[in-house]
Amino acid sequence: xxxxxxxxxxxxxxxxxxxxxxxxxxxxxxxxxxxxxxxxxxxxxxxxxxxxxxxxxxxxxxxxxxxxxxxxxxxxxxxxxxxxxxxxxxxxxxxxxxxxxxxxxxxxxxxxxxxxxxxxxxxxxxxxxxxxxxxxxxxxxxxxxxxxxxxxxxxxxxxxxxxxxxxxxxxxxxxxxxxxxxxxxxxxxxxxxxxxxxxxxxxxxxxxxxxxxxxxxxxxxxxxxxxxxxxxxxxxxxxxxxxxxxxxxxxxxxxxxxxxxxxxxxxxxxxxxxxxxxxxxxxxxxxxxxxxxxxxxx
Amino acid sequence: xxxxxxxxxxxxxxxxxxxxxxxxxxxxxxxxxxxxxxxxxxxxxxxxxxxxxxxxxxxxxxxxxxxxxxxxxxxxxxxxxxxxxxxxxxxxxxxxxxxxxxxxxxxxxxxxxxxxxxxxxxxxxxxxxxxxxxxxxxxxxxxxxxxxxxxxxxxxxxxxxxxxxxxxxxxxxxxxxxxxxxxxxxxxxxxxxxxx
Numbered sequence: 001x002x003x004x005x006x007x008x009x010x011x012x013x014x015x016x017x018x019x020x021x022x023x024x025x026x027x028x029x030x031x032x033x034x035x036x037x038x039x040x041x042x043x044x045x046x047x048x049x050x051x052x053x054x055x056x057x058x059x060x061x062x063x064x065x066x067x068x069x070x071x072x073x074x075x076x077x078x079x080x081x082x083x084x085x086x087x088x089x090x091x092x093x094x095x096x097x098x099x100x101x102x103x104x105x106x107x108x109x110x111x112x113x114x115x116x117x118x119x120x121x122x123x124x125x126x127x128x129x130x131x132x133x134x135x136x137x138x139x140x141x142x143x144x145x146x147x148x149x150x151x152x153x154x155x156x157x158x159x160x161x162x163x164x165x166x167x168x169x170x171x172x173x174x175x176x177x178x179x180x181x182x183x184x185x186x187x188x189x190x191x192x193x194x195x196x197x198x199x200x201x202x203x204x205x206x207x208x209x210x211x212x213x214x215x216x217x218x219x220x221x222x223x224x225x226x227x228x229x230x231x232x233x234x235x236x237x238x239x240x241x242x243x244x245x246x247x248x249x250x251x252x253x254x255x256x257x258x259x260x261x262x263x264x265x266x267x268x269x270x271x272x273x274x275x276x277x278x279x280x281x282x283x284x285x286x287x288x289x290x291x292x293x294x295x296x297x298x
Numbered sequence: 299x300x301x302x303x304x305x306x307x308x309x310x311x312x313x314x315x316x317x318x319x320x321x322x323x324x325x326x327x328x329x330x331x332x333x334x335x336x337x338x339x340x341x342x343x344x345x346x347x348x349x350x351x352x353x354x355x356x357x358x359x360x361x362x363x364x365x366x367x368x369x370x371x372x373x374x375x376x377x378x379x380x381x382x383x384x385x386x387x388x389x390x391x392x393x394x395x396x397x398x399x400x401x402x403x404x405x406x407x408x409x410x411x412x413x414x415x416x417x418x419x420x421x422x423x424x425x426x427x428x429x430x431x432x433x434x435x436x437x438x439x440x441x442x443x444x445x446x447x448x449x450x451x452x453x454x455x456x457x458x459x460x461x462x463x464x465x466x467x468x469x470x471x472x473x474x475x476x477x478x479x480x481x482x483x484x485x486x487x488x489x490x491x492x493x494x
Contacts, residue, residue: 018469022443024450046476052489053476056421057444065331066344070320075352 010040017047021054089272096275099282106285304366312358319358323351326367329446330374336429336441337378346381350374368448368455375438375456382434417487424486428478436471443468 013036019025020033037044304325310318330350334343350373361369429437435457442448442456453464483490 015469018472019465021472022450022468024465049476049480050472053472053479054444056425056479056490057440057475058447059418060422060425060445062328062332062445063335065327065347068324069327069331069348069351070323071316071351071355074314074316075356 009036010043013037013040013043014046017043017050020047021050089268092272092275092279094275095279096271099275099278102282103278106282305363308358308361308366311355312361319355322366322370326370327351329367330370333371333374333441333446334378336426336445337375337434337437338381342381346377347374350377353377365452365455368452371442371446371448372456372458375442379434379438414487421486421490424479424482425475428475431478432471432474436467436474439464439467440471440475444472 013033016025016029016033020030023030025033037047304322307318307322311322327347331343331347334346334350337343338346350370354370354373357373429440432440439453439457442453443450448456450461450464453468454461457464457467459467479486479490
């Protein structure tokens with residue numbers, strides 16, 4: 001036990017040897033170390049070797065500069081955007097990526113139409129009704145338990161009942177037990193589903209499909225992908241800033257010294273402008289779609 | 299150089315006085331070049347040193363007073379680290395550089411006899427090789443502390459880290475250098491061969 005403790009203390013003292021050489025230990029730590037050195041041959045040896053190493057490093061000659069590094073002309077001042085401007089730029093570049101991706105999805109889905117996407121949309125609608133519309137329906141059904149059985153035939157009349165088999169087909173099977181309260185959850189869903197689904201089926205389905213299901217994961221993925229790239233760029237910029245200089249910067253210096261806007265600058269401004277423009281377009285489009293949806297609601 | 303002069307020169311440089319800045323360059327170019335030389339190969343050290351002064355001129359506005367040498371060496375150190383990162387795929391570069399002709403280890407002292415001179419060169423070569431085996435942050439700390447003689451306070455500025463981190467990097471770097479040299483004690487001058 002004492003041996004382990006001794007080894008632990010010994011290791012701690014060894015760690016202090018470097019600071020001791022530079023006289024950077026506190027008075028107390030220095031006295032403790034010196035007391036240890038009196039009794040520890042290994043530490044004394046190590047201290048001597050450490051001093052030799054430090055002296056040897058100190059004796060290394062300084063080479064003469066091979067030439068003068070004075071500047072013949074003042075380098076072009078660095079146009080470093082302020083932090084707020086950098087954040088705005090990051091936002092706009094992110095918007096470019098997001099908007100471009102969203103636009104692609106919209107163009108493919110809305111104008112060209114989703115080939116074979118109909119089934120998926122129907123299924124999606126079924127899912128949506130089953131998860132979202134059921135609960136208010138159940139609440140409505142709660143005060144009137146018995147009419148549930150009468151309403152169920154209406155479910156058969158609605159085309160939605162046939163279209164959405166996984167959820168709505170279950171409704172008739174539950175009807176025999178409709179008198180019982182728990183079953184009421186399933187049955188009123190059908191009549192609820194019918195009016196919502198039928199009116200604007202053609203107009204709404206596309207947007208429903210997109211606004212509720214498609215954009216979330218896809219745009220999210222787009223953002224995360226682009227976001228990663230952007231983050232890397234931002235981190236890079238920060239590292240460069242901290243570092244005082246970076247690889248890209250050296251090129252930028254060379255390019256800027258040549259005069260005029262560098263290619264990278266042009267691309268950057270193009271990207272920012274495009275981001276702002278496309279962003280506004282997408283917002284306008286989304287707003288117009290929302291207006292139409294509200295107009296189409298019964 | 300007197301500190302008062304330096305502050306004045308920095309102020310003038312900020313206002314675009316290139317001559318004032320070039321006076322600072324002349325005062326520190328040897329230190330900046332030697333740092334680059336110890337961190338990189340002689341071939342890249344020159345470019346790195348030049349880049350450090352260009353960057354320093356462009357970043358003068360970010361200098362918030364304090365120790366100009368530490369600030370300048372920090373810029374040079376970061377350029378060296380960037381360069382090392384770029385060439386991480388060939389880590390032997392620094393080791394090779396240590397053996398290249400014109401390495402700082404080969405600078406003659408002009409006082410010692412031929413045998414002593416040969417041993418000194420041998421020691422210099424081993425030190426440079428030993429430095430090249432250290433992780434870059436430890437190497438940087440050792441070079442700035444033991445070769446350039448920066449104080450711990452200057453080191454916190456030049457390395458951009460806390461005093462505790464500075465102490466730890468120096469201690470670890472020195473311990474590794476000691477091990478490296480002691481493993482080759484037979485090849486080194488007399489003082490390394492005798493045990494106390």
